[in-house]
Amino acid sequence: xxxxxxxxxxxxxxxxxxxxxxxxxxxxxxxxxxxxxxxxxxxxxxxxxxxxxxxxxxxxxxxxxxxxxxxxxxxxxxxxxxxxxxxxxxxxxxxxxxxxxxxxxxxxxxxxxxxxxxxxxxxxxxxxxxxxxxxxxxxxxxxxxxxxxxxxxxxxxxxxxxxxxxxxxxxxxxxxxxxxxxxxxxxxxxxxxxxxxxxxxxxxxxxxxxxxxxxxxxxxxxxxxxxxxxxxxxxxxxxxxxxxxxxxxxxxxxxxxxxxxxxxxxxxxxxxxxxxxxxxxxxxxxxxxxxxxxxx
Amino acid sequence: xxxxxxxxxxxxxxxxxxxxxxxxxxxxxxxxxxxxxxxxxxxxxxxxxxxxxxxxxxxxxxxxxxxxxxxxxxxxxxxxxxxxxxxxxxxxxxxxxxxxxxxxxxxxxxxxxxxxxxxxxxxxxxxxxxxxxxxxxxxxxxxxxxxxxxxxxxxxxxxxxxxxxxxxxxxxxxxxxxxxxxxxxxxxxxxxxxxxxxxxxxxxxxxxxxxxxxxxxxxxxxxxxxxxxxxxxxxxxxxxxxxxxxxxxxxxxxxxxxxxxxxxxxxxxxxxxxxxxxxxxxxxxxxxxxxxxxxx
Numbered sequence: 001x002x003x004x005x006x007x008x009x010x011x012x013x014x015x016x017x018x019x020x021x022x023x024x025x026x027x028x029x030x031x032x033x034x035x036x037x038x039x040x041x042x043x044x045x046x047x048x049x050x051x052x053x054x055x056x057x058x059x060x061x062x063x064x065x066x067x068x069x070x071x072x073x074x075x076x077x078x079x080x081x082x083x084x085x086x087x088x089x090x091x092x093x094x095x096x097x098x099x100x101x102x103x104x105x106x107x108x109x110x111x112x113x114x115x116x117x118x119x120x121x122x123x124x125x126x127x128x129x130x131x132x133x134x135x136x137x138x139x140x141x142x143x144x145x146x147x148x149x150x151x152x153x154x155x156x157x158x159x160x161x162x163x164x165x166x167x168x169x170x171x172x173x174x175x176x177x178x179x180x181x182x183x184x185x186x187x188x189x190x191x192x193x194x195x196x197x198x199x200x201x202x203x204x205x206x207x208x209x210x211x212x213x214x215x216x217x218x219x220x221x222x223x224x225x226x227x228x229x230x231x232x233x234x235x236x237x238x239x240x241x242x243x244x245x246x247x248x249x250x251x252x253x254x255x256x257x258x259x260x261x262x263x264x265x266x267x268x269x270x271x272x273x274x275x276x277x278x279x280x281x282x283x284x285x286x287x288x289x290x291x292x293x294x295x296x
Numbered sequence: 297x298x299x300x301x302x303x304x305x306x307x308x309x310x311x312x313x314x315x316x317x318x319x320x321x322x323x324x325x326x327x328x329x330x331x332x333x334x335x336x337x338x339x340x341x342x343x344x345x346x347x348x349x350x351x352x353x354x355x356x357x358x359x360x361x362x363x364x365x366x367x368x369x370x371x372x373x374x375x376x377x378x379x380x381x382x383x384x385x386x387x388x389x390x391x392x393x394x395x396x397x398x399x400x401x402x403x404x405x406x407x408x409x410x411x412x413x414x415x416x417x418x419x420x421x422x423x424x425x426x427x428x429x430x431x432x433x434x435x436x437x438x439x440x441x442x443x444x445x446x447x448x449x450x451x452x453x454x455x456x457x458x459x460x461x462x463x464x465x466x467x468x469x470x471x472x473x474x475x476x477x478x479x480x481x482x483x484x485x486x487x488x489x490x491x492x493x494x495x496x497x498x499x500x501x502x503x504x505x506x507x508x509x510x511x512x513x514x515x516x517x518x519x520x521x522x523x524x525x526x527x528x529x530x531x532x533x534x535x536x537x538x539x540x541x542x543x544x545x546x547x548x549x550x551x552x553x554x555x556x557x558x559x560x561x562x563x564x565x566x567x568x569x570x571x572x573x574x575x576x577x578x579x580x581x582x583x584x585x586x587x588x589x590x591x592x
Contacts, residue, residue, distance in 0.1 A: 017381070109347040117570065120569070141437050275412060
């Protein structure tokens, strides 16, 4: 399905100290992404702080984003939750609202077994919402094996995998193992922006990008160069983003994205506590990098 | 304070598929622990599945446990939550209900920095509930350094640390580093039942035990032998528990505790999904071990 191909922009979800989503600011974030022509918006991903928001606020955010996107761009939405029944309800909400697919991460507290993750996905898939397996061990502390991807991806309604892009030298083998394990037609895409150009050049189906939520045109240019087989141009465009990648690596893409949104004049929000905004000096450095990059 | 000294029993919190706590079953779990004379009850710890329960259900569980304990034994209660404001509200609830202290783990999704964890504890401590730092990297994915323990433990109201007991050969150095880092009077206790005898013999102030939620008399006997300086007797009693420790290590103490509670005729509950009960054959093995141990 086209909603899980190409460039998916993962924006922040601005919210107040009380956990209430600032839907006006969210519209200001989403509309330009749709204008820029990204292939999808990955709302309420890890960068969108989904686990920190209530079911009601997640629905408010989704409704506002769908409205701001105005049907121009499909919306993928995080439906992950610690409890299976809650994730199922979120998937039902997302389907009813009109999301194109759900992003389902195996959020954990007690470490999960492979069997538990499989049953969790099977239960949530019953909502009838197409699902993207959201594999991000740095937040969920569960790592999918290719074998488990293969089993989960054969569940009715599971259409895609979002994985963490490995370093370039490991990319082809990583993607090859997933292609071999998954069913034909499974979309395999990657996050980790600083490895995305290589992932696309290796043949990945999608780039799930934090930077795309801030600089959609720049990221689309990288995608298009890679899709055209112009590795030199893709790498040149990617290299221009390196100051941002360095900040992402050093201070987390989520925290940097908040500072960048402020520097771009989009919104002035803080991540949900206990997460803290970057200190002033680092926010200044982010602003400097944003200015250096020029237009989004 | 005495509530964070000695043996603290960490029971399961029986709940239904809808996330509603079975308070009748919880009373049947708590009352015998108070009868046995444990030093405290660690309600809604990791084994008590606190992150999987709503604020309302956590309050219902606490009220029922306080009532069943009847003032005979202080109750420590998990007040951890992903959001700082939610953890603060839980600490306020716990204080209002009459808990002796809160167990505060730095629950994370986005990995937390040391500064964020410090501010989180400072904010929750403002509820006025004495707090025990709940350091369990296997669930929170945040590991306290001794230096951070020292900083957090100097916050007003932070009275104790619950750490994971290292293997015996590392125990003295581990405890020594924490004693050196913490303020005088900080209670330093350990979980990881199969290393608890050694932790107590090394001078730990408390044993936070899953087994104590099932076999309080056996665990009290180990504590008393260690406190009396009778290492041989503490180790003999500990060795008798080894079949249970082996199950805890292989299948997680939480999952085994549910099966053991069923085998002991206390209650027949399942952990919150996505966690699954142990398969039948393993539940039979747990029952066999429970029978072999004899009286609780």
